[in-house]
Amino acid sequence: MTLALDTTPRVRRTRVLPGFRLTLGITLAWLSAIVLIPMIALVSRAAGVGFDGLIATATDPRVLASFRITFGASLIAAAINLVFGSLLAWALVRWRFPGRRLLDGFVDLPFALPTAVAGIALTTLWAKHGLLGSIAEAQGWRVAFAPPGIAIALVFIGLPFVVRTVQPVLEELEPELEEAAALLGASRLQTIGRVVLPELIPALLTGFTLAFARAVGEYGSVIFIAGNRPGQTEIVPLLIVTKLEQYDYAGAAALAVLMLAVSFVMLLAINLLQTWATRRHAR
């Protein structure tokens, strides 16, 4: 009987491929050093204002207005990028035309350009007497030093995120899928709506999320074009910098924590949406 006991298979928890503990350890240490510890420092700093202080900050009309403008403009910019970024990715993947490589390279420019440079360039372009600004002005539209200007700056810096996430997925998409749909009698619109877009949804959501997250945190390009009028074109990052310049560290930290909380909730929501979309997909 003892023999029989000895041969009972034991549940073995070791993994076939080594390195799990090591890689997890490095991952956690790195994440802590780079992301978690600074976040904790931020929160502890913000704790200085106390809970009431936090509420007071959150309900300040100037703060509320800056949150509206930051998150509103970021959402609009991400949505615009979603549409035009996908079209751009589509054109780059599907068609072969002279200068395609060059155009493909331009897409990454917003990654590399110092955002302040982008902000100054955009402001010059869209100011009252600028190249595009004069045209807009003639139509009665104010772009620079107004909310549309903020959105334009955010579109600029967010574009590569959508293009670069959608592009590889489009490249992987077999042309046979579209051919099959067409032979089954689907019109071009039906093919795109029912076959192509559903395949792209996870990538579109990722691109949207990245563009949005980037836009929320953007500072450099926006402050040049926004005009920075309190309550109208003042973004949250600028308000934080203003508080820092007034040596109100706790207030700045409180604002930052609020911003962090809102961003986190929104990103979490998009992530959940994405999980749901992916689950409907092939596993």
Next chain:
Amino acid sequence: MARPDGDRIVTIEALGLEKRFGAFAALRGVDLKVEPGELLALLGPSGSGKTTLLRTIAGLERADCGQVLYEGIDADTISLRDRRVGFVFQHYALFRHMTIADNIAFGLKVRPRRGRPPRAEIKARVEKLLELVQLQGLGGRFPAQLSGGQRQRVALARALAIEPRVLLLDEPFGALDARVRKELRRWLRRLHEEIHVTTIFVTHDQDEAFELADRVVVMNDGKIEQIGSPAEIYDQPATEFVYEFLGGANRLPCRVEAGVALIAGTRLATDLPRDFSGEAIAFVRPHEIGVTRPNGHLDDLAHVRSILPIGPDARLDLEHQSGHIEALVPREALDAAGIGVGSRCAVRIARARVFRASS
């Protein structure tokens, strides 16, 4: 699934099709008539143009030259939707984000409102098709949850859902393992007997073509080499290429004098013109070769390199002055003649097909 109405079974014709992809000529003047209700195989090596021909018939490629006719009507004037082509791709091309049932129903759901069957009818049809392809109860699954063979049957059901006038299959079993391939082959043959829709399939596997098809079209280098029933193609390969492609035959250089060939010491009449003399190539299948005791002649003498018993027969590796010869002879005959490995024997050619040497 009901038997298709008479008007659905169509004659398809290809007239002088030519198609180039850059410098590569995929089709170089292809004429083909597909009879209503037949099961036709396009057989050839890769790059022979068979898939291009299939895609041109489907309307996925447009020929540079020539016409495709559906029941005598120029196919260019018929939209993809109205052609009602059921197409099955080698890698299935199923819609991954849709369930099996939604995949099958796709062709019905995208119809304009006027021609679209009511929801309940679509559902009933999907059920019937699932049954036809033996996937009852799997309608709620996603493609990724099925095996390769199952996915290919879903692709077939999806193609059949639109009640196609013609069914086109591009290497339908190419991505499957050998056992599943054989099963599906037999199943497709039965299915065709049941629904009798005109079917063209592309394959590079001659067993598949011969086992399934009523007629086989052998293609090479953008042209048709031979069209015929499997038996015709096997018994009378029309060209050197067909012989080579079918494989298994000995390729022996020989000399023709006034229409009579001298092949490894055997004199044989040929189909070549009486007045033809010159170098030629003879194709001889292993079972068309006999061996006897050496008889003193030199030109039919061969050296036995190896003997491999296969049931009642034996496969002989012979070394002849004209080259290497493979023969399949009854083992009894070997024993009677006292031929063993390392011995010498005389080669007798019973039958051969002789082609003029091309260069």
